[in-house]
């Protein structure tokens with residue numbers, strides 16, 4: 001169990017805050033007030049399975065100037081593909097910038113073949129002498145099958161390259177016939193009932209933070225008109241048209257996708273990354289948590305799509321940010337807040353989330369709002385991830401409206417992580433005080449407090465640093481008892 005939890009009881013914590021003697025009055029001052037349990041259970045945050053202290057708000061906590069924010073489609077025309085980074089720069093140039101930064105930070109770096117089990121340099125300043133281990137690398141290798149949905153090369157060769165991976169069918173694999181051909185009718189229900197059953201199914205398949213928003217003008221502003229995908233040799237264009245079903249041209253790995261106008265909802269969900277293995281790991285070649293959730297997320301998205309198909313509805317996957325940047329969808333749909341580390345922070349899992357996902361669908365869903373749980377506010381005084389980043393990629397400055405790099409966007413007030421020099425290690429993900437690796441009560445209490453007042457934020461940051469709650473020695477993971485798949489699913 002983490003040191004923080006083992007030495008600090010809930011009562012000690014309350015005493016530390018000066019609240020222990022103050023009783024219910026002080027607690028109520030920092031907590032939302034519900035008159036009874038029915039009211040609490042029917043609150044919007046309860047319907048989407050968010051913690052009770054998460055507030056739904058009308059605007060994202062990241063201020064957005066919709067007049068300045070560029071419409072994304074045209075901005076993504078250019079040479080392929082960098083995934084996270086708009087290809088305003090060629091991939092080779094981005095790679096050179098990354099290598100330059102690595103060699104500047106680690107001039108004695110031995111670029112040995114550490115993916116094969118040979119020692120590599122530690123990328124974590126906190127554990128500079130740890131050079132990796134063959135069992136760390138082996139864990140990653142075992143986790144990497146079907147990475148990002150890619151089939152093993154034998155399968156790709158067997159189809160002469162026709163099928164590369166699970167994302168080849170953006171509309172889903174549709175294993176069963178259409179509902180009409182099955183002799184049935186579509187599932188019928190209210191948008192509220194729809195979100196409820198979809199949330200149950202999504203959580204069954206393995207994802208969480210299930211919310212939904214309409215495809216309105218703001219959504220269309222952040223939806224690409226054209227996007228290069230990692231697995232494609234040519235850009236894909238997206239448009240809505242007078243078609244009955246999603247039309248992909250060509251059918252496999254399409255370069256043009258026409259969507260029926262009735263696809264008016266975006267269903268958002270997120271995949272959590274196993275936390276303990278992340279906070280003990282030192283780099284991509286030693287981080288099985290990252291690898292394992294890259295391998296499973298496409299499969300789970302495809303399961304969700306076939307669930308919708310089974311109900312009688314169609315969907316388009318947003319795998320690899322196919323049609324919209326996942327950070328934008330994550331905050332607009334209320335799955336989390338945009339945080340200093342450059343990605344979405346969720347109330348339950350902090351920044352130990354691998355990817356924000358989603359699908360466009362014609363199933364009408366209850367509209368959710370952006371959320372505020374005090375996360376962005378906390379980032380203003382925290383900066384733990386920026387201090388920990390071995391590449392200096394995370395901003396330690398104030399949020400800005402303007403983009404500092406040609407491959408970033410202006411139009412929203414935030415911290416911009418320099419993805420061109422990010423080594424994807426991901427040390428930052430193991431450090432965030434909002435991470436929750438188990439359901440220990442003190443953490444819930446801290447989050448409930450942060451959601452309602454910022455006056456203790458500095459104290460909580462100092463406390464987190466003092467108790468060294470984030471990063472842990474790599475070797476220690478092998479001696480710890482972890483939940484199955486590394487995730488406490490009771491959260």
Ligand code: SF4
Pocket residue numbers: 388389390391392393394417421422423424425426427428429
């Ligand atoms: S931003 Fe995170 S993943 Fe990227 S180099 Fe920094 S710590 Fe590593």
Ligand code: SF4
Pocket residue numbers: 339340341345351378379380382383384385386431432433434
């Ligand atoms: S570590 Fe601190 S600054 Fe970084 S994302 Fe988490 S709360 Fe924000």
